[in-house]
Amino acid sequence: MKARVHVTLKNGVLDPQGKAVHHALQGLGFDGVNDVRQGKFIELELDGTDAAKAEAEVKEMCEKLLANTVIEDYSIELA
Amino acid sequence: MKSAVILFPGINRENDAIAALKQATGTEPTVVWHGETELPKTDIIMVPGGFSYGDYLRCGAMAAKSPIMRAVAERAKAGVTILGVCNGFQILTEAGLLPGALMRNASLKFICKNTHLKIENTDTRFTNQYKAGDVVDYPVAHHDGNYFADSDTLDRLEGEGRVVLRYCDADGTIDPATNLNGSQRNIAGIINEAGNVLGMMPHPENAIDPLHGGTDGRNLFKSLVEAAS
Numbered sequence: 024m025k026a027r028v029h030v031t032l033k034n035g036v037l038d039p040q041g042k043a044v045h046h047a048l049q050g051l052g053f054d055g056v057n058d059v060r061q062g063k064f065i066e067l068e069l070d071g072t073d074a075a076k077a078e079a080e081v082k083e084m085c086e087k088l089l090a091n092t093v094i095e096d097y098s099i100e101l102a
Numbered sequence: 103m104k105s106a107v108i109l110f111p112g113i114n115r116e117n118d119a120i121a122a123l124k125q126a127t128g129t130e131p132t133v134v135w136h137g138e139t140e141l142p143k144t145d146i147i148m149v150p151g152g153f154s155y156g157d158y159l160r161c162g163a164m165a166a167k168s169p170i171m172r173a174v175a176e177r178a179k180a181g182v183t184i185l186g187v188c189n190g191f192q193i194l195t196e197a198g199l200l201p202g203a204l205m206r207n208a209s210l211k212f213i214c215k216n217t218h219l220k221i222e223n224t225d226t227r228f229t230n231q232y233k234a235g236d237v238v239d240y241p242v243a244h245h246d247g248n249y250f251a252d253s254d255t256l257d258r259l260e261g262e263g264r265v266v267l268r269y270c271d272a273d274g275t276i277d278p279a280t281n282l283n284g285s286q287r288n289i290a291g292i293i294n295e296a297g298n299v300l301g302m303m304p305h306p307e308n309a310i311d312p313l314h315g316g317t318d319g320r321n322l323f324k325s326l327v328e329a330a331s
Binding site: 037093 | 195202207209
């Protein structure tokens with residue numbers, strides 16, 4: 024089973040990297056971009072077939088290591 | 103007076119930390135490798151700067167979960183003096199020993215220069231040798247020193263006198279123009295609730311010898327010794 028984790032900065036936390044990317048996109052002529060937020064994508068290859076158990080475990084991984092919940096939100100997708 | 107320096111792979115300021123602690127305490131600190139699970143009995147523990155684990159995932163995130171940090175957390179709870187500088191500050195926040203987080207500098211640039219700092223609280227075991235209102239000059243060298251915490255946490259830190267150092271200019275002016283890296287409220291260093299753990303981005307250990315260009319950092323280490331003796 025695969026788990027895909029997206030880690031993104033919380034709303035209200037400034038994202039200077041996203042801002043710089045936005046600026047660069049505008050420089051390339053992409054004028055239709057209103058905002059850019061940069062995050063992380065983490066793919067995990069897991070043992071087992073129990074989706075509920077896997078989700079609970081990946082959630083714990085996010086809380087303990089993969090995300091810093093002071094500044095980041097995370098979402099989990101199992102496949 | 104005994105001290106220890108925690109060493110993680112990728113740390114590069116350990117020798118500066120050792121030199122500063124040796125100068126202040128008169129004895130050689132014990133260096134403890136990250137894979138150890140036990141700490142020698144010491145009065146002071148220093149978590150030095152560098153790029154532990156190559157800053158993978160987030161600065162300090164991996165180091166904060168390494169075996170020795172469980173022992174460091176126990177000592178923090180027991181009231182031992184713990185100083186985290188630069189990557190050490192990031193590690194202490196990631197370990198939950200200090201509130202908030204250190205984010206990418208607002209300028210997105212690695213900042214390597216000297217900066218002025220205002221000592222905001224001289225009634226701590228890290229700053230008792232400074233005078234109220236002192237402005238000091240320490241080097242900084244970081245890419246991720248932009249301190250963030252939610253406004254409730256910031257209010258609490260300020261209300262409890264836990265903001266120990268702020269970025270300022272030579273006159274001590276604290277405003278957006280003197281905010282080195284975009285930190286909330288110009289915060290450069292904070293202590294925990296019990297007052298025994300300090301995290302700070304600037305490097306006092308690199309301001310202890312005239313050859314460094316200044317000795318403003320000496321009093322920080324003298325303060326630790328004073329508090330522990």
